Amino acid sequence: MAANFWASSHYKQLLDQEDVEAVHSPDKEKGITLEEFKLVKMHMANYIMRLAQVVKVRQRVIATAVTYMRRVYTRKSLSEYDPRLVAPTCLYLASKAEESTVQARPLVFYIKKQCPDEKYRFEIKDILEMEMKILEALDYYLVVYHPYRPLTLFLQDAGLTDMTQLAWGLVNDTYKMDLILVHPPYMIALACIYIGSVLKEKDTTSWFEELRVDMNVVKNISMEILDFYDNNKGILEDRVNAALNKLALKQ
Amino acid sequence: MVDTGRSVGNNGGAAGSNRPVWLQQYDLIGKIGEGTYGLVFLARTKSQPNRGKCIAIKKFKQSKDGDGVSPTAIREIMLLREISHENVVKLVNVHINPADMSLYLAFDYAEHDLYEIIRHHREKVSHSINPYTVKSLLWQLLNGLNYLHSNWIIHRDLKPSNILVMGEGEEQGVVKIADFGLARIYQAPLKPLSDNGVVVTIWYRAPELLLGSKHYTSAVDMWAVGCIFAELLTLKPLFQGVEVKAPANPFQLDQLDKIFKVLGHPTPEKWPTLVSLPHWQSDQQHIQGHKYESPGLHNVVHLPQKQPAYDLLSKMLEYDPKKRLTAAQALDHEYFRNDPLPGHNALVPCQSGEKVVNYPARPVDTTTDFEGTTSVQPPQSVSSGNAVAASMVTTRPMQRPMNMMNMPRMPPGVASFNLASQANMAGGMHPGGIPMQRGPGMPPHQQQQLRRKDPGMGMTGYPPSQKSRRF
Structure with missing residues (x-):
């Protein structure tokens, strides 16, 4: 329930560690290890935080967006759902859910500005399509509690x-x-x-x-x-890129 | 923990078609409502085990600004996915049509609503709504509202057309609060609706909001319930102000004037925070200009001041939101302990000899398809009641937003999700094994709620005294 964590969908959806750490088979086939799976999610959490700073949303929106992203990957593979698109779309969706709507146009603009890497660039249409897929992947459970x-x-x-x-x-x-x-x-x-x-x-x-x-x-x-x-001392950009390259998502 | 077995992946769109696969599980009957958000359709389930059951499908338009799923739809789904109560409308399915990015919410269908019930009595029946029905409707409305408020949800748009009543069937005469498009969880301060460009009818708007208060509390819903209570008694909107139509939340002087005329002027003595409300200060000469001497609520609603019904009504229409009765307090009121006792089926009085009013079925416009396209064929007439697939005549304009629901279960596995599998979520609020007894040690999400006396959230218990009679 809205203000009662114990009656909430969040509480009911809590997972065991093993379930969270299961690499989906399409990703496994591409050689993604558990360590890489975690690494990609961490990298995407960082990406969401960076984007959130430029589009100026509250910490709560960031936290909700990251939670959405992590929930998506308990059900969907990185191969099916390109994390470079899922991450900003989760921020987009979370901003609506948390009542500080960020429009798609500036979001796409800031992505282009922030990411020199072409593989991070998407059109508005991509975000809007992914928004629907994420809603489904989340089973329409959108209320998230935070610490x-x-x-x-x-x-x-x-x-x-x-x-x-x-x-x-x-x-x-x-x-x-x-x-x-x-x-x-x-x-x-x-x-x-x-x-x-x-x-x-x-x-x-x-x-x-x-x-x-x-x-x-x-x-x-x-x-x-x-x-x-x-x-995670020292940063891991190369390791993240190596993992993403394995997925061969977007050329 | 998580129900990983549930299918979430029904993307639904037949390639290139506007008619998604999931829609084929329903027979569309017609359009039953229209609002700024989109359209509402009546449909029947084709397959077992609920063959022939009616559902209402609310189709959200794509947001105009090309910005994906409308935030209103997002917030409505978000709340509906968390709540479950007998007196709150039940979401049974969500569907997405990726082809045109439209979103569909499927609800249990309810044949009636208070707007239509009141209208029927005013225009078609020569007598008022019987006291048992009024009391039962009000009790159930408060029961649903108490559940919402206990969970820190404010509805913010309660009005007769949003209070549904189930037609023939197991749940006949059960009230369902609907339309959560404006509802909010209020653990965080809420932005005024006007800031979001939202327009809601002013007749049920609380005086603190009319006077420019920026903060919504659950008391705004209780004011609306008071107005609805009076309307059930008299069949007329209690405060029928003329709305000032202008952008940016204009000051609604006429609405306030209508309230003052009946309740008298509010005074800072009785309502201390009144002086800090923006319009009270800035529009002093207007608001405080003409004084109304004798409060005449009892005259307007034709109730002796000694009656419990009058006492309850006047406490819901208390000016000071801090002093206004809460839903929990209202449920405890003497009015509900006196004969006739409120019951489960509000439409069928238990006393023999009482006349049962047959309310007309909701009009259905059969000329509109799911895409909202209207065909040219003229509407045809059909009998009311449980009329099936035949077309029905539309007898009233469709401007007001409507929401209808009525169907216990969806066949499992056919759609994106199936809420029925977890319908009992509201029951066990405090799973055992979390032994946190001290105040702050308690999960803080829950703390504030514990401050008030346990309102029996999620419990749909009717006053026990009447159990033997109505169940």
């Missing part, structure tokens, strides 16, 4: 508002991973607070105890986030 609101409330409750910027940044980075498909957003928020409190050497043990959440899950999410930072 930002719970984060703010938790930080206030814990008296850790001075950590807001750090924790907020951590939450932003979680969209480079598939966490939003697997865990309830408030658990992701808690993991980010946990990491933040370790980094800033704040003792939050008793606060977490009082919450009576499963700390094992919070710690596991935190470890995933930290692993992600470790594994």
Whole structure:
């Protein structure tokens, strides 16, 4: 339900890690590895964030767009649905869903401006066609919850508002991973607070105890986030391009 | 977790054809409504297990500016996909036709709506709507609204034509709130409708909005319910202001004047935030110009002031949105505990001897096809009721937006999705195993909701006292 996560389609659609990490067979046939699959999704999340900055939409729209993109790839292959088109289209659709509509024309214009690589260029018509395919791929479930609101409330409750910027940044980075498909957003928020409190050497043990959440899950999410930072030091443009070339999508 | 077995991939478009494959599962009967968003059709399911069931198909026009699926359609689908309640219209399918980028929403079909019911009594029947029907309609409307508000959804466009009532069948006389094109989840501050270029009828608009308030709260829906309640009683719109037609949300002085005439002037003593409303300040001489002395609501609705019905109505038409009755409070009102008790089938009174009014079937324009093309053949007349594929005569102009629904289930697997498989989603709100008891420890999405007394969201319980009678 709209304001009740536990009754929402988002909650019902949460997936197990294995389901999120299944490389679709058309992609497998082209030699795409799990690592590459994750890499392409991360790259596309970054691409959405970059585009969002130029078309000027709120963080929430970005988060929704990335979630749409990740959900699409739990059901569709990279080969069928070119990520270079899916990513901007998810931003386009999310902007409508989150009531800060971005028009297709400026979006296409900014894509051209942002991406020297011709393979990222699409026409308005391509975006509009992909919008419909994405709606179907999402099974028309468009309401997405994010960790930002719970984060703010938790930080206030814990008296850790001075950590807001750090924790907020951590939450932003979680969209480079598939966490939003697997865990309830408030658990992701808690993991980010946990990491933040370790980094800033704040003792939050008793606060977490009082919450009576499963700390094992919070710690596991935190470890995933930290692993992600470790594994993605230095950028990977070449590896992303290598993966995209394997797909041989658009010549 | 996710229902991966469900087919989502029906792209539907027969190559090069405007008649997508999915449409072939329906027999089109005709057009039943038209609005700015597009057209509404009545159709019947061809295949089992629901052969012959009626559905209403709302076809959204492509957005004019060449910008894909209209944001209104997106938001309507978005909300409808999340909600499920007996008194809220049920979306059974979504279809996309990639050939012309049109979008179709298939709903359960409802034969009646309050606009038509009220009109029938006013123009065709010599008596008012019987008290049992009025109370049952109102109770169910509030029950659906309480569900929406409990889930932080404001409808924002409640009016008689958007309140549907099911015709013959299992759900006869059940109210369904429809048309969520303007509805919003309000965890985030809402932009005024006028900012989105949206025009809604002013007769049901709350005074705070007329006075320029920028914030929508669920109280705006309760004002509309009050207006609808009065209209059910008197068969006339309560505040029939003359709309100022102009772009950019013009000040609707006449509408306010109509309200003041009946309810008296609002005062800052009774409504403290009144003074901060833009139009109260800027149009002072207009608004505060002529004073109306005695509030005459009871005279207008012909109710003694001591009656619970009057008490309830006056509390819904409270000026101060903060003091206005909520849907949950209204459901608790004495009016609903007195005889006649509200019931499940609002159209058929339980007391023997009460006359049952046969409301006419919705007019269908059989000359329009799914593409919205009108053929030249003249409309033909046909009997009402459950008239089947034969054509029906259109007896009224089709300007007002309509939404009709009525069919429990779609055959599984035929279309993009099948909501019936998860219709019970609203029941278990709090899956076990999430032991978070302390305030902020609770998932914050849920917190605000817990502030109020559990309104029994998702529960469609009617007042228990009447259970024996009506079920």
